[in-house]
Structure formats: structure tokens, C-alpha cells
Amino acid sequence: MSHDPTVAYDIFAVLRAEVVTCLRRLLPDLADDAFARVLVEPPRDASHGDMATNGAMVVAKLAKMPPPKLAAELAAALAALPMVAEAAPAGPGFVNIRLKEEFLLGQVPLLLRAGEAYGDSTAGGQVRVNVEYVSANPTGPMHVGHCRGAVVGDALANLLHKAGYAVTKEYYINDAGAQVRALAYAAYWRYLQAIGTSLTEDEYSAQVPGGLQYRGEYLIPVGEALKAEHGDALAPGGQPVFTEATLALIQAQTVAAMMVEIREDLAALGVVHDVFISELELVKAGVTDKAIAELVAKGLVYEGVLEPPKGKTPEDWEPRPQTLFSSTAFGDDVDRPLRKSDGSNTYFANDIGNHADKIARGMQQLVQVWGADHGGYVKRMQAATKALSNGSVPLDVVLCQIVKVVKDGEPVRMSKRAGSYITLRDLIDEVGRDAVRFTMLTRKSDAQMEFDLTKVVEQSRENPVFYVQYAHARCRSVLRQADSALTADLDSAPLGSLQDPAELALIRRLTAWPRTVEAAAAAREPHRIAFYLGDLASDFHILWNRGREDATLRFIQAEQPESTRARLALVAATATVIRSGLAVMGVTPVEEMR
């Protein structure tokens, strides 16, 4: 494999290519796909070397050779490579690889030249990926329930971008259903109050279909704004007029006001979407009808009667014919309704329009970040996407489990602003944006999480937010304290003096950053970045602590400018990778701890 030796790259990918080349030469009769499962990874035990490959074991069967024998031959071939110091068969057929020191150390200057772009990958091939996340109903301020999805989605989008995908960050505004209509009624009430109505809240509520919802105070400014713009024209004499025109007008203005607020909340969290798509606009533009017509044309829509759910039958269940999409043809459990009994579209039908629109805009892969309560919705949407794209556009859904907010172990419930729940703003005000973002990524998204307001701001080893930030601050501190003559052009510093196991371990960790990015992106698991940074910080702190016991291991050595420069290069490289990782997470690196 050829690669530009002046550009930083994933050395694991380089070695993997070499392993495959060697295997091909040893086994010329094997087909290419025989090597698909060949891996080159860091060994579990560092004493095994820098890398290990399962290549011999993976192809041994097809090659009709005992794995250890093939491993021995592979090791001999690998040992001849210029960057390899030693390659030896081990265990059931692994080959352990020890890299030449200059090759390993040589990664540091490449990394420094790449800067925060280190770890950028071409794996995505600039494939157009649409990542939709948050998509909270525009019916009120964002609350903590939206927070995890917002952070996970944003970090995932950043991650995919870094991995070489052409990413669109998207927000789908659910501004067409019964919920936003209920919102319009609620805003109407605040408007009536603003212009001075004789109605009581209960009297008004009695006139509203389904009763008055969304009673939080956050709609008061909307009522005031409606008054400022329309006077009492929307309710002459303070009496409500429930015409479609009036309600639609109020609804549009209220949704717009809520979206302003939601965008502000998101901005406070550092989340900025590229595209906001309106459900209502898609329906009006005929996108939704067209998408469903497409399904009809494919013979995937029919009138039918669904079986009641087994076990727990709803009280008011009545079998009735419905317009159904044949999602079972694509792996769903039952076919899904597209129309409500009043003839209007179900949420699912409109969401089909949403996904059709993404496909029509040329998206090649779709990612949805949803709350766990939407788990039952995954198969039907994947079915619809498959049908619409003839299987060419995959839809991945990342489900985020519930976050329980606690303080000192006690559940926290009430919001200062909105009464019934904790707003996103409350959370950010309490612990800060960076702590929120980092902490939301310290668990797999499909695992439940407890968010402890006390622990996430604690300055201790057990708080990963602090631990990683501290490592970066220490790096920066060292670089500030060093003589500026020593910190110039660190990418040309001779590094031969880096010999301590802790130093080499840190370098190995740094070289694992590109493959970490690729693997995390492939798995759609941004939490892996947080864990990698925790490991990297740990390696760095270990090295720092060694300097306490052994003064010769301190970074700045007054009498040793050359080894000082080598270490400063390593420190700068560490800071660079931490920043690179934090950038994916959307967390600001700090220069000092305060």
C-alpha cells in the first residue's frame, strides 16, 4: 500500500493493508473477500507488542492450513516490512507486531502537522448522510428529555463529518398535528387574557376541543405579541372565534415563537442545525401525498382491518377498515395505518413524506436519533424508507434511553420556569454546557443514565468531564511555562529521547485516535469518543504523575533542551488530540482549571 509519509494516517489501517498483501502473496488462490474479516488492533496486553492481527486465523480454514503454521509464515513476511521491528506468531494463531521505534515516534510530528484534523478519515467517501435529531414538538421550551438526543445527535453528526461523510444536521418540526392545534388554543387563551376577556380559564377550557392544554406561563409573551400585532381583531369583544383561519394564524405565529425559543435553547447547548423542515410545509407542498401515491403505485397500500393487539385490548377497540401500508413486506410486525378515522394523515404518513423528502434531496443514508419511547416506530419507518428508495437508502435509528436527573442522589423534578419538568435551560444554568454535553456522552445511548447535578461538576478523578479537561489544561500549562524558544516548531523536534514506557504508551494511544473515529462512526456510537478521551487523559495523567516520583521524567528539564522539546512535542500532540475529540463532542477545551 502506498501512502504519503508526510501526512498523518491511521497506522492500523496501513498495517492491515500490509497484512492483507502478505496473505495474498502467501495464498494466491484465495478470493478477495476471504480477507474481509482481517483485523489489526492494539493487543489486549501491551507486552504482546504494538499491534496484533487475527489474519492467519481468519483465512486458515479457506487456506486449509493450521492457523499457527500460517501465522508463522505471515509473521515472517511481516517482519520484513520496513516499519516492523518484530513479528511473531502467538497463541491460537495471532501475529503480534512490534513497530520500529522511529516509525512509532514518527507519527508525532505528522500528528502535529495535521493538528485537530488528525483523525479525519475518508472512510465516509463524502456519502451524503442526513442526521435528524431533537425534532421536539414546538409546543414549549426544551426539557431534559430532549437533551440527550440533542447531544447524541449533534456529536454523531460531528463524528460522521470527521469520518468523511457529507453530513446534514436536520430538525423536523412537528407543526401539523393535534398537539400544535392544542398549542394554538392555549396561545389563544393567553391572547384573550392580554386583550382582557370576561371568560374564566375554566369557561374557555370548556369551549376547547379536548380542553385547555399547555398552561405554562411561557405562552404569555405570545399572547402579548398577538395583541400588539392584531389588537382585539382576533377576538372581538374578548370573545373567541374558533375559525380555521384564526386558529391557523395563531398556530403559525405560536409555532414560530416556540421555534425561536427552541433554537435559542439549542444554541445555548451548542447545537445548530443546518436544515429545519416543516411537517406542515411538506404537506402543503404535496410532498407527503406524492410519497404515499408512490407507495400506492408500488401496490403497498390497501384498505384493511387490523387485528386488535393481543393481551391488552383497548377498551374502545372496534374493528374498522383503514388505509394501511404493507410494512410487513419489509420486516415490520403488522401493517401500519396511514389515515386516521377522520381522514387526516397519521403522524406516520406525514413522516413518510419527511423521509421521502430527504431521499428526494439526494440523501444516501439516513440517521434518526429518537427517544426510547419511539422504539416501536423503528421498523415501520425503516420499512417505509426501504420501499421509497427501493432499498438503496438505509435508515439507522439511534435510540436514547431515559435520563434521570438527580441531585445528591435525590430525584429532581420541578422547573423554575415551566412547572412540570426541568427545562434544558435549567440544566445548562446549573452545571454548564460542557458538563451537560460531555456527561450525556458517557454512556451508550441505549443504556439508561442517571445525571447527577452534583457529580458532574465535581473536581475529582471520578468525574470524566473534569478528568479530560484537566489533562488538556495540564498540557497547556506545560506549554505556557516552557521557554518559547523550546515550543517553536515542535513538529521538527528530535524524539529519540522518548523511551519511558509511559511515554510510549501515550504515543500508542494517540495513534489509535483515527481508528477510534472510524469505528465509532461506523457503529454510530459517539460515546466511544468520550471513553477514548478518558483513556487518553489517563495515560497522560499517569505520565504526569511519574514526574512526581522521578524528576527526570518531568516535561521541562532545564539542562536538557532536546529531551524537553521531545516531551513538549508529545504534550502538544496530546493536547491536539484531546481538542480534536472534544470538538467532536462539542465540548470546549479549557486552558486552565479554575
Added chain:
RNA sequence: GGACCCGUAGCUCAGCUGGAUAGAGCGCUGCCCUCCGAAGGCAGAGGUCGAAGGUUCGAAUCCUUUCGGGUCCGCCA
């Protein structure tokens, strides 16, 4: 009744898409600060990976069954 997610050390969680003797932090036990980098550091104990089968050279990881927890199951989004 069914679908999806989770179950790994006393606790909170990783485990790089099937690899070597299953890891980390906290907690626990024992050491280590006159001073030069202690918002700590070093070492140790602690596991039938919920259970039982299966697939294969090899399983915490894949399949089946089962037990516990969560989410959800036509006109909410």
C-alpha cells in the same frame, strides 16, 4: 399476547461488530506527602459476563429457550 433495549466485580459502567489470562473508576485492604508537580500516587483482593442449550478452531459478543428490569403496542408525536 407481541416487538425493541438492557442484564458484566459490592456500586456506576466500558469491552473496538467472534479472538489471547474479561477491563476502568468508585468502594474495600495495605503502603506513600519536611521540600522540589498530592484538587493525589502505588500495590492488592474482588467475576460460573442473569440462567440453560446451540453454532465453531474460539462466544460477554451470534442463534434458540428462559428469568429479571425498562420502553412501547389503531386515529399522541
